[in-house]
Structure formats: structure tokens, C-alpha cells
Amino acid sequence: MYFIEADNIVKQYANHRALDGVSLRVPEGKIFGLLGPNGAGKTTLIRIINRITAPDSGSIRFDGHPSQPDDVRRIGYLPEERGLYKKMKVGEQALYFARLKGMSATDARASLTEWFERFDIMAWWNRRLEELSKGMQQKVQFIITVVHRPALLIFDEPFSGFDPVNAEQLKREMLRLKAEGRTLIFSTHNMASVEEVCDEIALIDHSRVVLSGNVHEVRERYKEHLFEVEYVGAITLQPDSTRYTLISATPSGGGTAIRIRKSPTVSNAELLSSLSAQGELRAFREVLPSMNEIFIKTVEGRG
Known part of the structure; x- marks a missing residue:
């Protein structure tokens, strides 16, 4: 089932068309990545899903029905441009935003306390936001976004x-929210x-x-038949132009690390059999392109 369905969304700003017939499907209970270079239209689409602005044409379906004003209560939105009050105490404004989302004072305080302790910022409850580092302010903003347990998080x-440590914590929290059944964009x-x-x-x-598409399927779609092979001990790989092309061979941990490009007509099993006959293998793996490589290749290819 799809939680968000965008169909042929068009949005025009003066002489700039921000979205030009955009359609996508966000599966329920999954994490959906919206990618693109600056100015591509990502934030405009997010604002339309969140009902901050309306499309010129096209439609949004939310959890199986046409998007309507009440759906906003089921959304938690963390904008790129953060919007907390610098002079206001951290806990005070967190409670304020939780109440705006419909939580009772008791439930809001209990939930916020749990989140503040999880992010190790309870000691800052009565401090002004401006006294916090940028990273700690980001934690507060994240907590305010998720505290009312929205079905959709954007x-x-x-x-x-x-920083890398806090980014890793944020990733873990996103995966935990997904495990609870939330949908994330x-x-x-x-x-x-x-x-x-x-x-x-x-x-x-x-x-x-x-x-x-699915992340793994997209990476499979863009694969270039590259393989990394590791042999025990030193080895010189024999050429076999019908099955593979040798790209590199380097010593590695008492063995030999080899990178090859397989002929598209050869199966992985055939390749493995040919390589195994030449020495003792300790690793054999296909190298799929990274999302960064796919991103650059796709965008530059359209430039």
C-alpha cells in the first residue's frame, strides 16, 4: 500500500516551473529518499505534500484518500530552514509545539522527557535555545518533529x-521510527x-x-559488471578475454586483490568457476555502483 501518491504535480512560480508533471509513490512503513541537485524541486514537492502550498495541477493522495487539511495533524515536518525561537527556553517551546500538535500537557511532558533523555539533552531543558550548539538545536528540532507520533515524517x-556521531544517532532513530510502522520521506x-x-x-x-525505484534494484540497474576477487597468496591472473577483462591486481594482506570486468554474456557461476581454477579464493563479490555515482552520472548525463 502507498501512503503518499503524487500524480502529475505541476507548480509554476513566475517564470520558473518548479515541478513539471511529477509523479511518485511512497510505500507505507518505508523510508523514501527524495534526491536531486539544488533547485530541482524537492522542497517544493515536500511543501505541497505538507499542504504549505498547493499545486497548480495534479493531485496528492494521503493514506488512501485525497489530501485534506486534517491530514497535517498526522505529519511531522522538519524543514531545511529551522524555525525555533532563540530566546525561548528549550523545554518550554518543546511543550508549546507538542500542544499545538494536539497532545495533552501530561502526555507531552512525558514523551518529551523520554526523547530528551534518549538524546542526552535533559540538562538543557531550562536553557535558552541560543545557548545550545547548532547540533544540539538540531536535536531539539528533531524531537519536536516526532514527539506527537505522526504517521508520516518529512x-x-x-x-x-x-557531526558524524550525531548523524549516526539520527539514522538509528529514523530506522527505529520505521520499525514502529511510520512512513518517512x-x-x-x-x-x-x-x-x-x-x-x-x-x-x-x-x-x-x-x-x-527500490534502492537495491536501482543499483542493480546501473551495475557495470565489476567484480572484486581476493586470492590467498601471490598470483598472476591468466587473461581470458571471453570471460573478463583485468582492471587491477595489488598485494593485499598476504594475498592478491584483483578487480575485473565480467563479459555481460558470462554468468556469475561461470566466472567464479574460471577464477577458482587459477588459485585459492578467499573473496568474490560484485561491485555495485554507489548512489553517489548513480546520482552524478544521471544528473551530468542530463546536463
């Missing part, structure tokens, strides 16, 4: 401002995080969806 560049330039947490992606370029 994160626009959620890793911005986080996030826009990012961090391609490594896409491979780590996303189930599905859509790449928007020049206001159109140019690539979409």
Missing part, C-alpha cells in the same frame, strides 16, 4: 549541522545515508522525476 536535509545530499536507510528513492532533476 525531513528536509535532516543531517545538516550534525527525507530529502538529502548525503548519498551514503541513502544507501544505509532508504528503501525507495526518487531523483528529481530540472523539475522532473528522472529515476525512481
Whole structure:
């Protein structure tokens, strides 16, 4: 089942068409990556899903029905441009935003306390936001986004401002939210995080969806038949132009690491059999392109 269905969305701003017939499907209970270069239209689409702005044409279905105003209560939105009050105390404004989302004062305080302890920022409850580092402010913003347990979470560049340790914590929390059955959409330039947490992606370029699908299937679609092979001990691989082309061979941990390109007409089993006959293998793996490589190749190919 799809939680969000966008059909032929068009949005025009003066002389700029931000979205030009964009359609995509976000499966329920999955993490969906919305990718694209700056100015591609990602944030505009997010704002339309979140009912901040309306499309000029096209439609959004939310959890099986046409999007309607009440659906906003079931969304948690973390915008790229953060919007907390610098002079207000951290706990006070967290409670304020939780109440705006319909939580009782008792439930809001209990849930916020749990989240603040999980992120190790309880000591800052009575401090002003401006006293926190950018990374800690980001944690507060994240907590405010998720505290009311929304069915759909939308994160626009959620890793911005986080150091590697805190970014890793955020990824773990996103996976935990998915395990609870939430649906997540996030826009990012961090391609490594896409491979780590996303189930599905859509790449928007020049206001159109140019690539979409399951992350593993997309990587399979762009594979170039590259393999990495490791042998025990030193070995010189014999040429076999009908099965593979040798790319490199280097000593590695008492063995030999070899990279080859397989002929598309040869099966993996045939390749493995040929390589095994030449020495003792300790590793054999296909090298799939990274999402970063696919992103660059797709966008540059359209430039």
C-alpha cells in the first residue's frame, strides 16, 4: 500500500516551473529518499505534500484518500530552514509545539522527557535555545518533529549541522521510527545515508522525476559488471578475454586483490568457476555502483 501518491504535480512560480508533471509513490512503513541537485524541486514537492502550498495541477493522495487539511495533524515536518525561537527556553517551546500538535500537557511532558533523555539533552531543558550548539538545536528540532507520533515524517536535509556521531544517532532513530510502522520521506545530499536507510528513492532533476525505484534494484540497474576477487597468496591472473577483462591486481594482506570486468554474456557461476581454477579464493563479490555515482552520472548525463 502507498501512503503518499503524487500524480502529475505541476507548480509554476513566475517564470520558473518548479515541478513539471511529477509523479511518485511512497510505500507505507518505508523510508523514501527524495534526491536531486539544488533547485530541482524537492522542497517544493515536500511543501505541497505538507499542504504549505498547493499545486497548480495534479493531485496528492494521503493514506488512501485525497489530501485534506486534517491530514497535517498526522505529519511531522522538519524543514531545511529551522524555525525555533532563540530566546525561548528549550523545554518550554518543546511543550508549546507538542500542544499545538494536539497532545495533552501530561502526555507531552512525558514523551518529551523520554526523547530528551534518549538524546542526552535533559540538562538543557531550562536553557535558552541560543545557548545550545547548532547540533544540539538540531536535536531539539528533531524531537519536536516526532514527539506527537505522526504517521508520516518529512525531513528536509535532516543531517545538516550534525557531526558524524550525531548523524549516526539520527539514522538509528529514523530506522527505529520505521520499525514502529511510520512512513518517512527525507530529502538529502548525503548519498551514503541513502544507501544505509532508504528503501525507495526518487531523483528529481530540472523539475522532473528522472529515476525512481527500490534502492537495491536501482543499483542493480546501473551495475557495470565489476567484480572484486581476493586470492590467498601471490598470483598472476591468466587473461581470458571471453570471460573478463583485468582492471587491477595489488598485494593485499598476504594475498592478491584483483578487480575485473565480467563479459555481460558470462554468468556469475561461470566466472567464479574460471577464477577458482587459477588459485585459492578467499573473496568474490560484485561491485555495485554507489548512489553517489548513480546520482552524478544521471544528473551530468542530463546536463
